[in-house]
Amino acid sequence: MRVVLITVGSRGDAEPFCSLASELAECDHRVDLFLQMDMRHLAPKEAAAETNVTVHELPFSSQDFYQFVASPSHGSGHPNPRVKFVGIIADVIAELLLPCNSEVAAIVEGSDAVVASSLARPLAIALGEKYGMPVCLVQLQPMIPTGEFPHYSNTDRCIDAIIGKGQMKGEERKKNAATYWELERFQFDFLEERLSVTYSDLGLATAPDFSLYQDILSGSNDQFFAINAFSLEVVPLCRDGGMNISNVGPLADGYVPNDWSPPLDLVKFLETCEEPPICIGYGSMSLDKGDVILETLESLKTKAVIVGPKEYFQGDSEWSHKNIFFVPSAPYAWLLPQCSMMFSHGGAGVVNATLRAGIPAIISPLMGDQFFWAKLLEKKGLGVQAGGSLPTITKNEMVDAIKRGLKCTESSKQLGGTIQNGTQGVKMLVCILESKCERN
Template sequence: MLITMLTTGTRGDTQPYIALGLALQKRGHRVRIAASESFRDFVKHYGLEYAPIRGDITKIAQSELAQDAGKADNPLKFYKSLKKDEFKRLFLDMQQDMYQACLGADAVVYHPGATLGYFAAQERHIPSILATPFPMTPTSAYPNLLFYNRPSFGKLYNKLTHRIFEMGFWMISGDHVKQFWKEQFGTAPRPFSSPFPRQRTATHPTLISLSPSVFPRPDDWSEHIHCDGYWFLEPDKSYSPPQELQDFLNAGKPPIYVGFGSISGQAQASETTAIVIEALKRNGQRGIIAKGWGGMERPDELDKDILFIDGAPHDWLFPRMAAVVHHGGAGTTAEGLRSGVPSLIIPFTNDQFAWGQRVHELGVGPKAIPRKQLTTENLTQAMKYTQINEVKAKAQVLGSRIRSERGAEASAQAVIDCIEAYQKKGK
């Protein structure tokens, strides 16, 4: 069978789908991944079919428009920022590319930002599977991630926050799906409404890349909501670190990693870098700083205990660290937890605040420090917290549990079960 997977977003949003795709490929199926042009080589490297989605996500993420969206400090501002006219043409082009990627497929697996996948599957009479890199199915057990670090008002409130999140995602993508569909077929899909509530059956399930050791599976979820572990890529055994990086690791005790991934904070890069370096010095810690997309800036003069790198595979680098300090993206958080070392999260926007709070609740890191509140003093104290023996021990235990899970394999089986159920229902 040919299974098309529609992704959106940065590398952290795309990588879990490659892991899921590889698990399906091992079962003998063809997998086609539709992703930003930025990730063409990334997808093809793993032997999966690639379908382009117009737009270089690296450039988009660094644009002024994306920067404004990233500064949103509440869900309403974030949703409104993505409704701007400048985004509309880009989103419409994406619908066209996603639809093309679905042609000839036997099933469509789609990111919640790619809701066209549901309607393309309906139109072609094939099953659709919602696959999300974060929990979003309504539950009374805990609030949605965009509300997680805010005051909670009980079970009904918790469930309402998830529904608001679903509505927000649909508000962003629904108009673009509708416009594309009218241009393609002369009318909107029928019925035309949010697909998320429909993805909770045997033939239309939801898969979540999430460890039940991080967020336990809620009792009020349908059996067709699958949450069995993160979708991790297997370590690349062919990876060989640059000599400078290997020499630095060999030269002393494990350093603390600091990096903010695709977060582009160029206006604050010098300030952030100075705070990080001073906090490392005050703790007597060596540090590895990843430059990312503009969040950090290498100074002219650098102490021998600090190494700047363009990047390195997190699954290789993180287990070699004393702690990892990052922005709290879902993918980076998962890798940090899997590594078995303490995590310190400096959230910039959106669900990063939730992951920061959850890390502290699990006892594997200090309280998160929002970027707007970052100072040398509070970063110094937070780094010191990561080296408490109890915190390090809890991080090791959680990491071991996460590494024992086989989320991608379990979710791949759920995809196959869904297709078989759909075909049986059709007969």
């Protein structure tokens, strides 16, 4: 089986696909992995991958996304701020990914299946229409339309429904489902003209039609199928999805590349900590709160491992020099089980790794689904939200969040044990792909 994987987004979007590539390679399948040039270092490099995985760099990085944030071509004047976010996403897809269609198509031709992240979905659907192979659409957040709870951008209503404050019936279910379809329609409309050019470039006679997207996201299209790749222990299984929607759980929460080995000085630092340190990391996001973080840690006299560029942290004192370890990058699946809690922006990838590690999640969100994860985990007693948002967080808010987070230690540990004893999502997805390709 030869599978083409296409991922666009942050580190949290890339790692699940690198994990899937590694698992497919171990099962002796061939993989072509498309990912951004700034995510190349995450690609698997173990022996099986050297033989079975070919990495293709997309000619842009996550930093290129920010050019569309201030003035997206669509949605900026809409009263719903989520529509502006959809406009930003549409520009990222249209201006960065779709121009790569011919290069990706040349690799997809002759393959057995395509697996795509959310931002790569429109291109993957077009390629599926052209070549007729199975296309798997991976959702790292709960984005498949359902009547059981509204889209996560309706944060409070969504969380109330998830934790069972109200049973959804009749008109409520219709209203919930409509919150998804409204945003899907906006994204389709924002992309339609530019996506039609891509269809023409690929030699497709007809332009995309929204009814196809409706069929796919309802689970009623046998060629295109969706995978929910988030923790079902936190977000419940929806019972109104179609036959072609599967729930496997996270793909990268246990992923440690076989060729990776921890820096010896990091190992030594962890061994000398009398109590597990806090881990702090913000993925591929820029950070201007480094000094606040250092002041917080020193005031609590709490040791920490900080994952990311050290240049964000300029207020280095004698105490922080001895008690804080900086590492540019480290697999959270390896690091977090050795820490007491995880302080992050709350992206889906780091949330899943934190849950599996069985430690509290302290989230200072910035955008998108991060606010949803922060509030949901706090409601479930698995973590806390630190302040209102990352750009405005203060030292006092950080101190308070860390103290409150300690109260979530036992419940987090219990959930972590449950997740660790279950089947890894990446193994389940490989089985699904094998079955789909065999039937095709």
